[in-house]
Each structure stands twice: as C-alpha cells, then as structure tokens.
Amino acid sequence: MITIENLHKSFGKLKVLDGLNMSALGEGIFAVLGPNGSGKTTLIKCILGMVIPNSGSIKLNNEEIIGKWIYRKKISYMPQIANFPPNLRVVELIEMIKTLRPQQTKETELIKLFDLEDSLNKKLATLSGGTKQKVNIVLTFMFDSPIIILDEPTTGLDPLSLIELKKLIIAEKSKNKTIIITSHIMSFIEEISDEIVFLLEGNVSFNGTIESLKEETNEGNLEHAIANIIQKSND
C-alpha cells in the first residue's frame, strides 16, 4: 500500500511535483496518466528512490521510504527505455539481476513465453528494440514482488507479445498485488486498469475508476474523457 503526502519536487526553476497527495494505493492496477510533463515519471521515480523529493513523504505500508533502499525488495520496476550493458549476454544480465536480488525467480517460463530462448546467448547490443523490451519484461516479472511499476510497458512489442503481457499483468493482479502503469495507449489502459490517477501540473486532478471518470466528463470513451480533462485545465 502506497500513500503519498504533500510531495514537492523541482528541477531548478521547474516545479514538477507541487504538493502532490495520493491516498493509499492498495491492491489492483492503477494507471498513472497525464499530459507530457505532468510529472508521471518523476512521481514513479520518487517512489523508486531514483529522484529525491524536496519535501513530503512517501509511505509503503505505513513506513517512510525516502532515503531508504531495502524496501525496493518489494518493488519490480520496468523502465521506459530498455538499454542494457551492450557487452553482456542476455543470460548474463538475467543472472546478474538474480545475484543482486536473491529472491525466488521464475525466469524460465517467462523466457519460454516470450520466445527468447534463441536470444539468450546474444549480446544485448545486437538485440532489436522489441526483443530488448521482452528482456525487460522478463527482468521485471521474474520476481514475485508485491508492487510492480511499469513505465510505458507496451513500447515496441508485437501484438502477440502484447497479449502475453496483458495476461501476465492480469495474472499478477490476481495475486493481490499493487500494479502501477503509465502509458499513452488508452485502449491498453482501458482494458486492464482498475483505477486512474490523473496528474496535471504536478498534482492529482482525478483519482477514481474509469467509469466514474467517464461519468464526470460525460464522455463515452476514455480517450475523449482524458482529452476533456486536459482541455478544461487549459481553459
């Protein structure tokens, strides 16, 4: 369960998170949405401890996490751009992450699922963007973490892998996990997420189910509902 209170972060003069509050994110799939530059990635990176907030608090199961590191055992993170050490082989990268994180893993079935057996002994530099993304998925889902954070997980995936990814996310959800996703692909969000956290100018402007968002904006589909909120804020 993640709770965020009064989170501030600026980069130089640019205020990215401006007193952001987020009531407890419990079990389920949460989509963090917002226009470009609204602070989605910064928020995620604050939770992961990659960006250090200026002030505020982030609590994981009622424990403050800012400045700590052990809590990351409970989080699996899939970064937006999959760029790995070019001279390592796929199998070595997987082994490396495993040794850095001595937890139980299930990479064999994931490798099979995404058809990566032939790529295991290739160097990461020689892989295509989509294959790298599949490796990224394996690295994220091989651990059984209670919290999963996915930053634009669909980038570069072919339709078949996309279906597998969705199945994977839904399977993880059924294990009572907290899953946080950012994406610009609304059909994907609409299909899999339970709740939407909409960010605007560094603050949460909407937090609720897709249905309630549609009701609030009087729009029939999610894409238009989102466009509606953004437009309102511009007026």
Place this chain on the structure above:
Amino acid sequence: MIKILKYSFYDLMRSKWSYIYFFFYLFLGFVLLFLNNDLSKSIITLMNVIVVLTPLIGAIFGAMYHYNSKEFVELLLAQPLKRRTIFLGQFLGLSISLTLSLVAGLGIPFLSYGIFMSADIFDFISILIVGGVLTFIFTAISYNIALANEDKIKGIGFAILAWLFTAVIYDGLFLVSLVIFDEYPLEYFALGASVFNPIDLSRILIILKLDISALLGYTGAVLQNFFGTSVGMLITSIMLMLWMFIPLKMIVSKSKKKDF
C-alpha cells in the same frame, strides 16, 4: 559492491577499447625496448609516457563510461542496492580493468626482455603502481565531473580540460610564477604547488624512486632537500592516496543527492 564490480569489469573486458588500450601498451613496450635496448633507459622513457597518458585515458574513460552506462545505472537503482554500492562498484570495475590493460600490456614485453633477471624490476613495478594510482585518481575525478554534468559533451570536455590543466597548463603557470617571483623564497610555494597536482606528485615520486637527480627539477630537488629521499617518497605517496580518496568520497556524496 563486488557483484557490480564483477559485472562492470566483465562488460569492459569485452569492449574493444580495453583491447586497443592493451595493445597500445604492448606495442609501446616492445618499441621502447627495441629502440633503447636497455631496461633502465626504457623505464625512464616509460615514466614520461605513463605520467601523462594514464591520466588522460582515465579521464576520458571515466566520463564516457558514466554516460554510456546511464540506463544501466537506472536499472540498478531500481534494485534493492545502496547508491554507494552501485557507483563505487562501477568505478572500481572501470579503474581495475584499465589498470589491468596497463599492467598486462607493459608486463608482457618487459617480462620477455627479462626484467625479472635485472635489478630494475622494482623501478618497473613502482612505475606500474604509479600508473595504476593515476588511473584511479583521474577516473574518480572525471566520474565526479560526469556526475555533475548532465550534458555528455560538456562532461567529457571538462574531463579532458582537467587533464590538460594538470598535465600541461599547471606546469606552465608554475614555471611562470617561479620566474616572476624569483626574488622571493619560493621553496614552500613550490612544495605546496606540486602537492596540488597529482601528475607532478607522481613524477616526483618516480624520480625519487629511480634516484635520478638530473631529472628532479626544482620541486623535486626542494622536496628531496627538505625531507630526504625516503620521507619524500612517503609524503608524495600519502598525498597521492589523498588524491584518490577525496574524489572517491565526493562520488559517494554526490551520487546520494543526484536525481536519475
């Protein structure tokens, strides 16, 4: 930290640059021995090359490696690891692999020339140690520069500038100031000034070790006069260690505050 070090090291050992660096020293070693046909003369020439070249390579590689491993660092940052572990591990992986290229590249030609049979072995080893220490120092300095600059071009530029300053400009300024202020007693100034330049320090250290007073120069002579050879070597070694630990400490404290 050892795990990160191991993987950074493996990654670098497979990069072509490590081999280019290795073969360069291999080639240099053979050419020096072939041209001089004498171990102790080759070692003196080698000193001049190492004192200038290892810092340059350390500076460029340190900055470049940091920028190239940006995404990898992000992957590691999301794992349950301390930031100190990640950055010190990477730094050590890089410095050790560079030092290994140096030691292996020069070791092979000098070994095959029979350095073990000669009394020059200790001078040779001390040159390799100084080369290694300079690699560590300048890799750490350029790592700091890279951590402070998001822009790759700027970071690498500053790293090269840091090398240029310590290797070339510093000596020039030093000489000019000696000439301008030659009516004043300059011993303390000269001592102080050389302490602030790791390249000067290591040059003095090697020359004291090789015991070639003709090459000592002003600061070296002052240092030897003040402290004698053995205390002089001890002091220069301690200063070099400080030059290594201060930038390392800065890497740790900088990385703690940085956003990725």
